[in-house]
Amino acid sequence: MIVYPAIDLKGGVCVRLMHGRFDQVTRYDENPAARLAGFALSGASWAHIVDLDGAEAGRAMQHGLIRELAGSIDIRIQSGGGVRSDDDIRALLAAGVDRVVIGSLAITRPEAVAGWLEHFGPERITLALDVRADGDRYVPALKGWTETAGIDLWAALDRYPPGTVRHVLVTDVGRDGALTGPNLDLLAEIIQRRPDLALQASGGVATLDDLTAAKAIGCHGIIVGRALYEARFTVAEAVASGA
Numbered sequence: 001m002i003v004y005p006a007i008d009l010k011g012g013v014c015v016r017l018m019h020g021r022f023d024q025v026t027r028y029d030e031n032p033a034a035r036l037a038g039f040a041l042s043g044a045s046w047a048h049i050v051d052l053d054g055a056e057a058g059r060a061m062q063h064g065l066i067r068e069l070a071g072s073i074d075i076r077i078q079s080g081g082g083v084r085s086d087d088d089i090r091a092l093l094a095a096g097v098d099r100v101v102i103g104s105l106a107i108t109r110p111e112a113v114a115g116w117l118e119h120f121g122p123e124r125i126t127l128a129l130d131v132r133a134d135g136d137r138y139v140p141a142l143k144g145w146t147e148t149a150g151i152d153l154w155a156a157l158d159r160y161p162p163g164t165v166r167h168v169l170v171t172d173v174g175r176d177g178a179l180t181g182p183n184l185d186l187l188a189e190i191i192q193r194r195p196d197l198a199l200q201a202s203g204g205v206a207t208l209d210d211l212t213a214a215k216a217i218g219c220h221g222i223i224v225g226r227a228l229y230e231a232r233f234t235v236a237e238a239v240a241s242g243a
Contacts, residue, residue, distance in 0.1 A: 001215040003238045004048040004078070004200065005039045006225035007032055007069075009062045011053065033069060040075040042235035046098075047075050048223050054082020055103065063088070067095035078126050078167075086116055093124060099167060103128040104142040107151070110159040122166035126200070129156055130171040131186075138186060141173050154193070162196040169223065175204030179226060182210055184217060191218045208233050208241050 013030050032049075039047050049069065053061035060082040070077050070092075079092060080101025089100045100120075106113050106127045117125055131138040131153050138153040157168070170190060172183040182204045190199055198220035205211065205224045214222045227233060 001211070001219055002046055002200075002221040003044060003211065003235070004046050004221055004223045005044050005228055005235050005238075006048045006050070006223050007035060008050045008052050008225065009065060009081075032065065033072065036069055036073050036075065039235050040073055043239040044235050045076060046221075047077050048101075049077055049079040050101070051079070051081030055080075058082065058104075059084055060088055063092060066092065066097065070096035080126070080128060086119070089116060089120060089125070093120070099124055099126045101126045101128045101169065103130065106160075107140050107142060107156055114160065114164060117160075117165055122164070125165075126167040126169050127160065127165055128169045128171070129153060130173050130176075132173050138172075153190075157190075157194055157197075162194070166196075166198050167200065167220075168194075168197045169200040169202055169221075171202035171223075172204065176202070179206035179230075179232070180204045181206055182214055182222070184213055187214065187219060188217045206232055208237060211238055211241060 009032060013032065036047055049066055051060065051062040051066060054063070063082070066079050076098045077096070078099035078101055079097045080103055083089060083100055083102055084105065092100050102113055102116070102125055106129065113127070130141045132141050140151070140153060140156055170187065172186060175181070175183060182201045187199065187201050190197070200221035200223060201214045201219045202223035205222060205227050207227070211222055224238065228235060
């Protein structure tokens with residue numbers, strides 16, 4: 001399982017949100033390049049970088065900084081936030097980003113996203129489905145998690161049949177930044193329903209045991225953010241754990 005240490009960029013610095021809320025921001029690091037270089041030196045093979053300003057605004061805001069990071073540090077990067085066109089995808093890939101993350105548009109413009117998957121290939125795009133609990137179902141959250149879609153998670157995944165998409169990242173917004181552990185029941189159900197997907201877990205990771213549990217149910221990758229910034233464990237420990 002791949003551990004993706006996360007860098008969420010807001011105003012050019014590393015932050016974390018609580019439950020995906022832009023009014024609950026904790027600033028952690030003024031130097032994203034140093035943070036990313038540290039991840040690489042600690043043995044991380046990938047990093048997950050998000051333009052939070054872009055996610056909130058609905059357009060690319062910090063892709064210039066992301067391009068600088070991708071071009072200067074020897075680590076594979078998946079990145080998104082504010083990606084709204086094939087030009088955005090092309091620019092990030094050309095700058096050295098390995099996979100581009102598509103969020104809200106995977107729900108609101110599935111035909112366009114399906115076309116991008118076909119054009120760029122399923123290894124170059126990760127669909128990010130951020131979900132909130134709504135009774136006994138999970139519903140995608142849109143536009144920087146400020147709105148809710150009118151379909152549930154399963155209907156959203158059905159828009160991308162097996163063979164059309166490979167990498168999917170699912171975040172339980174209710175656990176994001178809360179250090180309460182990942183939603184293993186939801187993740188296991190996704191894997192059971194869609195074994196064709198290389199599923200990345202996101203939201204709630206607090207301990208090395210969380211990584212072990214996610215690997216045990218079949219997750220292909222896991223995003224780790226606040227636990228690293230608050231020194232619950234290190235990237236090196238995560239890599240050494242065999243997660």
